[in-house]
Amino acid sequence: MRNPLSKTIEQIKPSGIRKFFDIVSEMPHAISLGVGEPDFDTPWHVRSEGIRSLEKGRTFYTSNSGLIELRQEICKWYQRKYNVLYDYKTEALLTVGGSEGIDVALRAMLDPGDEVIIPEPCYVSYVPCVQLIGAVPVTIELKNENQFRLTSEELLAAITDKTKILILAFPSNPTGAVMTKEDLEPIAKICQEKDIYVISDEIYSELTYGGQKHCSISSLPGMKERTIVINGFSKAYAMTGWRLGYALAPEVIAHQMTKIHQFAIMCAPTTSQYAAIEAIKNGDADIEKMCKSYDQRRRFLLKKFEEIGLPCFEPHGAFYVFPCIKEFGITSDEFATRLLREEELAVVPGTAFGDCGEGFLRISYAYSIEQLKEAMGRLERFIGRLREQKTC
Known part of the structure; x- marks a missing residue:
């Protein structure tokens, strides 16, 4: 029989995150610090609006772009936060998660052979989404000594006459790195000069710590018209x-994104849209409460790493830490596999986020302090054994 599969899709590796959690699901006493998901329930007042929408029979399609009221609130929120004004009628689109937005934006803008610069380590979907279009991902290896921030020198070195898009993802999954306004200004200048x-x-824009506040590159002069948020x-x-x-x-891009979304999805979930109106209008206190809890956990992990001698730069965003395990002389995958087998503790090897993640682990702190304390005890025991084996 003829091969029914696309050669492109066959060559794309599955997500490196899921491997460990298929195993964890069969280990009743395992602790997983790998899933990038808040451990909080959706706030009740938000759930309540979703329930109310169902009770009122609001179960039909919305417009392709999404509910007008929600798009209005999003644009108002963005103006309040970053002083950037978007037109809810022509420049805003509701998507099925941020992941669909990334995919649709890339498909709307790229032709085969176009190059996309992707700083790594990064979220797992960027490279595959570019490859599925037939475009070319060009990765930049971000450096631990730079706290995994992109520098203007690194960007300039990666640009060719085929470069069309730069993907920026800060606060970062998996490193927790952030880029300040001062970090972004030279990047913005290069993007304008090189078109x-x-x-x-x-x-992760709302999850920042230690006095750091998110700066959107779209808020910098001349960048709104060349940025897709x-x-x-x-x-x-x-x-x-x-x-x-x-x-x-920008309208010219949003229009084409909506066309793809229209044919592939139709519209984002209606119930979710009604709940989100309540979230964005009245959810600031919820974010503050959760952010405070994440920061407590972040500081706990960093202190614990310092006590056990595990190097880790201080991340100021998202809910991940990215400790370095190079001292042990084994791969990230082997470290994570043995840790799961010997201590029933699941973390994600850094290589799940690009080859340059070798020698690091992604650990999520979207878990309770009690779970994190138990997990760190298991990690400390495992590291102790590795160090003993090195000295033998």
Whole structure:
């Protein structure tokens, strides 16, 4: 029989995150610090609006772009936060999670052979989404000594005459790195000089710590017209299962994104959209409460790493830490596999987020302090054994 599969899809590796959690699901005493998902329930007042929409029979399609009221509130929120004004009628699109927004933006903008610059380590879907279009991912290896921030020198070295898009994802999954306004200004200047567009994945924008505040590159002079902002409700409002994201983009791009969304999806979930109106209008206190709890856990992990001698730069965003395990002389995959087998503790090897993640682990702190304390005890025992074996 003829091979029924696309050669392109056959060559794309499955997500490196899921491997460990298929195993964890069969280990009743295992602790998993790998899933990038808030451990909080969606706030009750938000759930209540979703329930109310069902009770009122609001179970029909919305417009392709999404409910007008929700798009209005998103644009108002963005103006309040970043002083950037978007037109809810022509520059805003509701998507099925931020992931769909990334995919649709890339498909709307790229032709085969176009190059997309992707700083790594990064979220697992960027490279495959580019490859599925027939475009070319060009990765930049971000450095631990730079706290995994992109520098202007690194960007310039990666640009060719085929470069069309730069993907920026800060706060970062998996490193927790952030980029300040001062970090972004030289990047913005290069993008304008080289005529490059930016897809700015800001899904963790509300989760920043230590006095750091998120700066969107779209808020810098001359950047709104060449930036596609991707954001959503999953992380900040603990709404992962509601599958609701959004894109803010120049009209000419948003129009084509909506066309793809129209044919592939029709519209984002109606119930989720009604709940999200309540979230964005009245959810600031919920974000503050969750953010405070994440920060407590972040500081606990960093202190614990210092006590056990595990190097880790201080991340100021998202809910991940990215400790270095190079001292042990084994691969990240082997470290994570043995840790799971010997201590029933699941973490994600850094290589799940690009080859340059070798020698690191992603550990999520979207878990209770009690779970984190038990997990760190298991990690400390495992590391102790590795160090003993090295000295033998």
